[in-house]
Amino acid sequence: MTTTGTRVAIVTGGSRGIGRQVAERLAADGMAVVVNYAGNEKEAQAAVDTITERGGRAIAVRADVADPAAVAELFDTAEATFGGVDVVAHLAGVMNPPTPIADTDFEVLDRVHRTNIRGTFAVAQQAAKRVRDGGAVITTSTSVLGLNLPGYGIYNATKGAVEAITMILARELRGRDITVNTVAPGPTATALFLDGKDEETVDRMAKQPPLERLGKPEDIAEVVAFLAGPARWVNGQVLRTNGGIV
Template structure:
């Protein structure tokens, strides 16, 4: 399978949650998609089937984003299959159960940093080397940074590193016609967010934004599609997609 006409997007964490919705949204816009996933082959295949059902081309590639060799192979697969890479959406990430710093197991911190920080650097490094002119890199942070919720120190710290990289990398890519931006969702109805929360907690968080609801993966995917395509004058920014919560 190959394509010289369609723009090509790699979506890490593309088999579930927000990443899965991004795959569907970009496929509907005519992108050829490389769906990256960490471990669940069935979910990877399902994301590809959904993208094809939206009229796009797609393949699934299993890769650990914290492994630079695996990430390089992911980009190789995109280039070999579709001829190049125009957009990279790095949606892969993990969240530890909220834990006060005094009680945090630093082995848990290491796992969070490996995926959320090392993974972002590994993906961004390949994107910086390989994105074609007119391309876009979109990484993910979290509005939990602004909310400063107790217990979210490890997760917020990992995403703060992502935000710190955004403008620096945009400036490093001067002259390449490649944009670098970060999307920072607020509370969004995904398995990652809902896991371990009781109904009262979910209802309280849903009531915080002026729009009085949780975000949906489709809300986030719309912002990603904007940054991936028409938003060529938005660069080096962190876009808080959270319904006005912070």
Template structure:
């Protein structure tokens, strides 16, 4: 993927890693195969992408990872997911410091409840409605809400923001 982007565009200026997997289960009941699969995507996948981005993003570029606002909410059954996204946040902040001097910003975006296939999968209408009422804005986020935050961070206007986790969640504490 990186080779193709460099060939097609002459270099890489922005990398956004948004691959993710979710497995809901109480920690006591979680199947370790599910944990391994989740961590392989969320931690290892992010790490491999970040490693390659650190090697290839041009001076002045941007690397953006995806976390979740559930890291701060610590909801029951989200233990494995929160553990993986907490690792993503830590990795992101370390990478921002490791790229000192290259003018490359590295940030994580941590969406709150957002109307995506990943979020909606397995949730009944009552649960979705309850979660939509959590933010003071009283609605689910949209993919466009999150895309606008990512676009801002990747733009020159967002280039002073570095080594941060941006919780794009409608105000959930």
């Protein structure tokens, strides 16, 4: 099934949270969407069903983003199904419970590093080779990076690497009219953010931005859609999408 004349997007981590909202938003904008997931096939298929019920086109593809061979197969499937790849929205990521550096378990460090850094690098590498001219690559950092909060040593280290990879890729793709940016959400009401936090902590973080609420996945999806579509003069940037925290 080849889709002629339609832009094609791969959304990693597209089965839940921000990734799912991005997948649905890009589909609503007229793109054919490949919903990538690591293990939750049921949620990924639910995302596909939602898109197709609304008249869009989507498939779900399982791939471990930290496995370069699996990521290559993900892009192969997108090309075989829809004819190419124009947009890569890399939303797959993991977060560890806040832990002081002095108490860090190196197995946790390696797990978060594997998904957030190795995974971003593997996706960026395939994007560099496969995204069609005129396309867009969007990665995901975090606004917590600018706050230097105690306990976020592992997570911030990985997201600092994501920003570095993204900025360098933007320059390496010179001459191909491909934009490369990263979105850095602030506290956003997803399972990834809420897991392990008590109500007092969540309420305190919700009051940090001048808009005095947590972000919603739809807020982040709006920015990703902007970068994936009309924002052709925004390149090599970090968009801190956080309601005004920093």
